[in-house]
Amino acid sequence: MPTYDLLITGCDVLTRQDGSYVVVNDRDIAIAANRIRAIAPAGQIDRAQAREAIDAAGMLAIPGLINCHTHAPMVLFRGLAEDVPIESWFNDYIWPLESNEEPEDIYWGALLAIAEMIQSGVTTFADHYFFCDEIAAAVEESGVRANIGWAVFGHEGIEKLDATCEFVRRWQGGAGGRITTWLAPHSPYLCDGDFLRATAERAKALGVGIHIHCSETQGQVALSLKQHGVTPAVMLQQAGVFEAPTLLAHGIALTHDDIAMLKGYDVAVAQCPKTYLKLAMGTAPVRAMRQAGIVVGIGTDGVVSSNTLDVLEQMRLLALDQKQAARDSTVMPLQEVMAIAFEGGARALRLPEIGELAEGKLADIVLMRQDGAHLFPRYNAIANLVYSARAGDVDTVICDGKLLMRYGRLLTIDLPRVRAEITRRLRRLNQRVAEKRLATYPVTQD
Ligand SMILES: [Zn+2]
Structure with a gap:
């Protein structure tokens, strides 16, 4: 033997x-x-x-590269929302387009995304999306590793949240341990305090983490201060979200006080700089986060904003964007980029055996x-x-x-078949009817 x-x-x-x-x-x-x-x-x-x-x-x-934040099946809409402001990106494109999706679309979209990730050297991704049983099936068949959270909006109600808890139970440890499952409320601007509190309680009871968007723009922070009197990060803290292991997507507009507060919790932040550059969202305070001991990993975000699922490209853009924003070429040296991409990615997903x-x-x-x-x-x-x-x-x-x-x-994905299956769905998937949208992005003053 x-x-x-x-x-x-x-x-x-x-x-x-x-x-x-x-x-x-x-x-x-x-x-x-x-x-x-x-x-x-x-x-x-x-x-x-x-x-x-x-x-x-x-x-x-x-x-294997680690993609700490994506919406893999969004590959179905690659190239459909270019050169538009973020409000329009959500309200006129993403959420109307996503209302066309049926479960089987997600399965084929996930396979296309996974094929692209394998070709780009990504072996693990954290997904935040819908119809997650189909994503899990695609992960199981294709052989990659994934952390999957079923995205839920507050307006969908507690019943929907409980359905996402059922997904967590169904697939936790699935595919021979390659799948981990978390809860994935969309964001503090689309989930109210009660909904977030209910999510935190369930995450603690299930013993799982929470993956959520937070402080993506200065406008979101201003709106949160106006509506709730606190920043989005403090809103999450007050709802008990950080009592579970948490992965925040973006955190571009986290304040000094937010960062000082986050230090005391088991919170990691995913950075997807191509999206920030493309949607002109600003540059995240990555150095301040790292100096405070907050774990930072790299993600690609969905391809409707980043166009690829290429973590190498994001790694490069993270370094370039941080240097440029600081007007300091010594910022984000190679060793730090490595530490964020590999050790940071593994720690952000709480998978210490990878990276x-x-x-x-x-x-x-x-x-x-x-x-x-x-x-x-x-x-x-x-x-x-x-x-x-x-x-x-x-x-x-x-x-x-x-x-x-x-x-x-x-070796595990029949890419021509995946392309053919997606091609016959495109005409239905790319229709946009503004009133038919999954959610509405709040108007903010950036
Ligand atoms: Zn996202």
Whole structure:
């Protein structure tokens, strides 16, 4: 009997030494079941000990990328809401479009999104959407890892909230442990205090976290102060939301006082800078959050604002946007970008066994080609990863010890079939009737 199920041979490995991210050359990585069992100098592990081997000479092994905030099935509407203000983006596009969705649309949309994520080296995503049983089925079949929360608006009532609790119970630990489920109220501007309080009570009873949008614009904060006398973050605190592990999406307009308050709780924040740049929402106080010890991870948001599910692109934009906003090129150095993308992502989703290539960790591994002209010379492999690499450099993807893509070929998703299924739904999906919308974005003065 071979000792290992999979042996990756001769690759460079992004790893940590004494707290710093470094790339070590010429290593073999041995995997048994769903875990990394050994990382050793090339040739040290006998090939005969492995059931299968992958020649990865010249490639860079990185931990599977973690997408901490998305709405995966929104790929169905890619490119339909361009160059519009945020109110119009929600009220004239997103929510009318989403009212067209039927459960099976979500299944095919989720598969398309997962195919794109695998091709981009993403092995774990946190989804905040509707018809989550279909998303969970797509995750189960495709082999990726996901944290899934069923998005709910306050106006849908407690019954709907309870239905999302049923989803949490149905799928918690599903797909052999690859699925975790949380509660996902939409936002403080579309869920009132009582609804948020009810959500927090249920999350605590279920022992799960809460994934929610918060303080996305200065206008939302101004509106919250006017309507409730407190910021959106304080509204969540007063409702008891932070008594459960919480993942806040965005937090662009968090105040100094908000950040000081959040310090005392188990709260992480997801950053999706492409959306912020595109919708001109501002720049989040990421440095202040990190200085306060708040965990920050990277997300892509849905593709109707970010157009791709490419975490490498978001990583790069996060660094560039932070430098530009601070007018300081020393801000957000490479090491910090790595820490946010990998350690931050794992901590934000409360999945401590991912985000690092080390013995005993879960085998979520991405092999990236390094032979492109844009990656030569390789004086600084981490700089290449952050500022030069492209999603198209991703060659082979392993999640939970299983190959999902090998030498550029998807192994678990029939992409032509997914495209065909979505194509015949497009005409129905892209209709927009303004009165037929899921929710209404409040008018704010930005
Ligand atoms: Zn979002």
